[in-house]
Amino acid sequence: MIATLLLAATTALAGPWRGALDLAGGTLKFGIELEGAGASLRGRLCNGNVCDAFSAVTVRGDSVLLELADYAASIAAIRRGDSLVGMYRNVGSKGPRSIPFRAAPGRWPRAEAPAWLAGQWDAQFEGGFGTSPRVLVFDKGPGGLQGTVIGNTGDYSHFAGEVVRDSVALYRFDGSFVYMLTARLVGDTLRGTFHAGLRAQTPFTAIRSTGKPHLTPPTEVTKADSAPFTFAFPDLDGRMVRSDDPRFRGKVLLVDIFGTWCPTCHEAAPVLTELYRTRKTRGLEMVGLAYEVSGDPAVDGALVRRYRDKFGIPFPLLLAGVSDVDAAAATLPQLQGFTAFPTTLFIGRDGRVRKVHAGFYGPATGAQHTALVQEFRRTLDALLAEPAP
Amino acid sequence: MSLLSAGRATILGLLLLVAAPIGARAQQAPAELSRAREEYARWLATAPTSPYAAQALLPVGTGISLGAGDADVVLPGIARSTISEKNGALALERGETRTPLVRGRLASLGGPYRVLATGLPGRTTVTVFGAPREAKPPTYFPYAADAALKVTLTPPAAPRLVPLLGPDGTELRAAEAGTVSASWRGQPFKLTVRRLPGATEDESELQVFFRDRTSARGSYDGGRFVELLPQPDGTYLLDFNRARSPFCAYSSVFPCPAPWPGNTLDAEVAAGEKYERKLPTAPGT
Numbered sequence: 044m045i046a047t048l049l050l051a052a053t054t055a056l057a058g059p060w061r062g063a064l065d066l067a068g069g070t071l072k073f074g075i076e077l078e079g080a081g082a083s084l085r086g087r088l089c090n091g092n093v094c095d096a097f098s099a100v101t102v103r104g105d106s107v108l109l110e111l112a113d114y115a116a117s118i119a120a121i122r123r124g125d126s127l128v129g130m131y132r133n134v135g136s137k138g139p140r141s142i143p144f145r146a147a148p149g150r151w152p153r154a155e156a157p158a159w160l161a162g163q164w165d166a167q168f169e170g171g172f173g174t175s176p177r178v179l180v181f182d183k184g185p186g187g188l189q190g191t192v193i194g195n196t197g198d199y200s201h202f203a204g205e206v207v208r209d210s211v212a213l214y215r216f217d218g219s220f221v222y223m224l225t226a227r228l229v230g231d232t233l234r235g236t237f238h239a240g241l242r243a244q245t246p247f248t249a250i251r252s253t254g255k256p257h258l259t260p261p262t263e264v265t266k267a268d269s270a271p272f273t274f275a276f277p278d279l280d281g282r283m284v285r286s287d288d289p290r291f292r293g294k295v296l297l298v299d300i301f302g303t304w305c306p307t308c309h310e311a312a313p314v315l316t317e318l319y320r321t322r323k324t325r326g327l328e329m330v331g332l333a334y335e336v337s338g339d340p341a342v343d344g345a346l347v348r349r350y351r352d353k354f355g356i357p358f359p360l361l362l363a364g365v366s367d368v369d370a371a372a373a374t375l376p377q378l379q380g381f382t383a384f385p386t387t388l389f390i391g392r393d394g395r396v397r398k399v400h401a402g403f404y405g406p407a408t409g410a411q412h413t414a415l416v417q418e419f420r421r422t423l424d425a426l427l428a429e430p431a432p
Numbered sequence: 433m434s435l436l437s438a439g440r441a442t443i444l445g446l447l448l449l450v451a452a453p454i455g456a457r458a459q460q461a462p463a464e465l466s467r468a469r470e471e472y473a474r475w476l477a478t479a480p481t482s483p484y485a486a487q488a489l490l491p492v493g494t495g496i497s498l499g500a501g502d503a504d505v506v507l508p509g510i511a512r513s514t515i516s517e518k519n520g521a522l523a524l525e526r527g528e529t530r531t532p533l534v535r536g537r538l539a540s541l542g543g544p545y546r547v548l549a550t551g552l553p554g555r556t557t558v559t560v561f562g563a564p565r566e567a568k569p570p571t572y573f574p575y576a577a578d579a580a581l582k583v584t585l586t587p588p589a590a591p592r593l594v595p596l597l598g599p600d601g602t603e604l605r606a607a608e609a610g611t612v613s614a615s616w617r618g619q620p621f622k623l624t625v626r627r628l629p630g631a632t633e634d635e636s637e638l639q640v641f642f643r644d645r646t647s648a649r650g651s652y653d654g655g656r657f658v659e660l661l662p663q664p665d666g667t668y669l670l671d672f673n674r675a676r677s678p679f680c681a682y683s684s685v686f687p688c689p690a691p692w693p694g695n696t697l698d699a700e701v702a703a704g705e706k707y708e709r710k711l712p713t714a715p716g717t
Contacts, residue, residue: 067662114538115480134479136536136548136559136630137600138676139471168634219537222634239634242662304653305688307680336643336653336691366654367693383597383687384654402489402601405684410506411488 056084056102060146064131064216067242071223072151072205073216075109090215091203092186111218118144133219142221142241153187154205164233166192166249179224179233179249181211188213192224192237211235271394272298272377276332276361279344279351284330284361286394293431294328295423298388300375302334302366303350305384310405312354314416315387318423319358325427326392331356332363334371334384389422393432398422461575465673469572476682477567480538480546483679485564487545489601489686492517492556498541505560510542520553536630550602557602559685570677571706573650579672579703583612585625585638585660594626599639599657599678601686604629609638612660612670619699623670624692625660638662640670641678641689644697652677652707655691675704 060075074089077100084102086109087094098112107127109118120129127146132139160181167174178193181204188206190213192199199222204213211233215222226235226249233249275285286296299315301308319329333350335343340362347360364370372381378388383401391397400419404411461469476482488505490496492515497503499512513526515533522533524547533539535556538546544563551557588608598604606626613622627636638660647653656675660668680688 113540134475134481134538136481136550137598137679139475139479141471237634239636240630243630243635243637245634245636302654302688302690304648305680306653307684307686307688310684334690336647367691370693371690381595383601383603384690385687401491401603402687403684404488409487410508411685414502414504414506 056107058148059150060127061149061151062088062144062146062216064221065143065145066221066223066238066240068236068238068244069212069223069225071214071216071221071238072212073203073214074150075146088216088218089203090201090217091184091189093189093201093203095217114217114219116218120144120146131221133221140240152205156181156183156188157206159209159228160188160206160211163252164249165252166233166247168237168245168247177247177249178252181213190224192222269395270377272296272388272390272396274298274330274332274361274363274375276363276374277340278359278361279348281340284359291328291330293392294326295392295426295429296388296390296394297327297329297423298390299329299331300334300363300371300381300384300386300388301331302336302384303346304336304366307403307405308385309350309354311385311387311403312350312356314403314419316354316356316358318419322423322427326431327423327427329358331358331360332375333360334364334366335362336366338365387419389426391426392429397426459575459577461673465575465671468674469570472676473567473569476569478564480561480564481548481559482561482564482567483600483682483686484567485561486559486679486683486685487562488558488560490558491551491603492522492549492558496558498545498547498560507541507543507545507560507562510545513541515547515549515558517554517556522549522556536635550600551604555603559600559602568682571708572673573646573702573704573706575673576703578617579701581614581616581670581672582663583614583660583668583670585612585668586610596626596628596692597678597687597689598628599676599689601679601689606639607636612640612668614670616672616697616699616701619697621697621699623695623697626692638668640695641692642675642695642697642701643691645700646702647696650702650706651675651704652681654678654680654688655695656704658704672701672703675701677705677707681707 057077062073062075064071075086076089077086079085084100086097086100097109099110101108105122107120116133118131120127125148129144130141131144132141164179166177166179168177181190186203188204190202200215202213202215204211209228211226213224221240223238226233235247237245237247273286275283278284333347335346337343343362351360364374385403387400388396389398404415406412476484495514495516497512497514498505499507499510503512513524515524524531524533524539533549535549538548540546546561548559549556587610592608593605596606606628609625609627611622611624623640623642625638625640628639629636640658641655643655647655656677658672658675660670662668678689679686
């Protein structure tokens with residue numbers, strides 16, 4: 044009896060479904076194709092006629108679970124009348140992401156690419172700061188209107204869409220990416236919005252491509268300053284310590300940029316202390332630059348003193364500034380793009396920065412911690428082996 | 433119903449649900465917030481991209497190797513592969529096989545290991561994930577109805593991009609989005625808001641990274657992130673009950689974002705995520 048009911052439920056699910064994700068700025072449309080029955084029920088997620096298989100389709104009573112294991116994503120829905128209602132969930136990189144989902148039996152109507160739209164358009168996406176170029180491509184595919192969005196780092200994969208009079212919408216949902224482009228032709232300009240995820244909306248305008256290159260090469264990696272590294276900050280007793288002090292001259296120098304407020308810095312401190320103790324006689328010096336919270340030398344000094352005592356740090360710790368990026372960047376103008384605590388600088392006997400390492404893997408990371416410590420040792424040993432200038 | 437307006441009724445319902453805490457006086461967390469917290473705890477415990485599953489985070493630079501032996505990222509029992517970047521395009525190479533690596537999309541390295549590429553072209557960061565380690569569920573201050581504030585975003589005088597670390601420790605260029613002004617239990621404050629790109633540069637969020645008197649005294653020392661949620665009337669919801677610690681509070685795989693200048697409230701915002709302090713205690717506390 045139960046088996047019969049289950050079979051009836053899954054049989055009714057087989058067939059095409061009009062899927063929809065309700066984003067803040069409108070509805071993203073895609074297709075779902077289910078076939079088979081019972082334990083052999085399987086399905087595909089489609090953008091136009093381009094489909095990818097769900098890794099698993101599970102039905103329990105009124106509940107349906109469509110899984111995309113590659114992206115650790117799923118659609119969990121329950122049956123309401125002849126429809127499915129539920130949530131799409133994706134793990135995200137900063138937390139769980141969920142977007143309302145619904146589906147009704149049938150297929151979205153096939154749309155063609157009208158002459159006014161087909162072809163390539165040069166778009167400017169309006170970001171929070173200035174604009175960034177994209178190329179929009181619309182054409183006629185075997186499944187109807189299709190297209191893509193091309194940025195400086197590649198394309199956003201296959202989109203399918205529809206056109207109503209002077210408006211166009213392109214959709215891309217594959218379990219990982221949630222993209223929708225909506226636009227209207229105003230004069231000879233496409234004006235619209237690019238939707239990403241539940242809430243992000245980026246306005247854009249586009250004109251027909253002239254044939255000239257529209258996209259620009261990606262940013263080159265920022266080059267580190269090649270001048271000798273200089274600093275001058277007070278130690279915990281108020282005495283100025285400078286990079287040209289005799290104790291640093293001709294030595295290999297490791298600079299630890301840290302804050303007592305930073306847990307990852309705490310994980311680094313014992314390792315740096317061990318490196319210092321075992322290499323000091325070979326010409327290694329170290330200095331810690333503390334970026335603290337209050338900016339009050341009395342308060343910050345007490346915190347750094349406690350930090351020094353907790354880890355038995357034998358090298359000087361200097362009060363370099365307050366713990367925000369602008370202040371740190373202003374006090375260390377030779378570092379470009381400084382953002383992370385801790386950051387470790389490896390400076391050769393010639394006083395020049397030879398390597399910058401942002402972050403630190405603590406012991407809980409196991410093999411990564413071991414590898415990082417070995418890398419720090421190798422780097423220091425190589426620098427120590429160089430002759431003094 | 434027009435092509436672009438379908439589903440608005442559902443959206444309105446959603447937004448009303450999000451807006452519900454505004455003005456509420458009950459000290460019981462709204463069901464939506466409780467659900468979000470449960471989901472976050474589950475995500476931390478089980479998601480392949482949970483900070484507790486992270487093994488390594490490093491820039492691609494001139495190329496990185498992953499696998500057994502002396503690889504840059506040591507993955508026991510996994511065949512050697514490399515990740516490289518050329519003209520902003522990423523590739524994962526294993527033996528003779530070379531496949532494109534798409535930003536913002538998890539890719540398998542074999543076994544329990546996965547990799548996620550984020551960040552700027554030319555400065556791409558890769559996070560490697562393995563089997564989740566034991567996850568400690570986050571703890572929260574008691575729900576404070578008056579910590580859900582309706583705010584207006586004032587655009588910046590001079591828009592600019594600033595380099596910073598996101599909550600997940602990856603480097604990004606955030607756009608200054610302006611400031612919000614409000615008051616917390618009679619104490620006026622003004623906070624800088626920035627638009628932080630997500631794993632893909634198009635999925636940006638309005639975020640505030642702030643410190644307050646609970647920082648290092650009950651909440652994470654370096655500050656907490658809270659998202660600004662858009663409301664139907666053009667205002668935003670700034671709900672400190674939703675404040676979260678950055679990932680370096682959970683795992684040393686992640687470097688710690690530096691506090692944002694000026695974003696320190698001279699008040700005790702006892703709402704949102706708590707943090708069990710492991711660091712030296714500040715003098716006088």
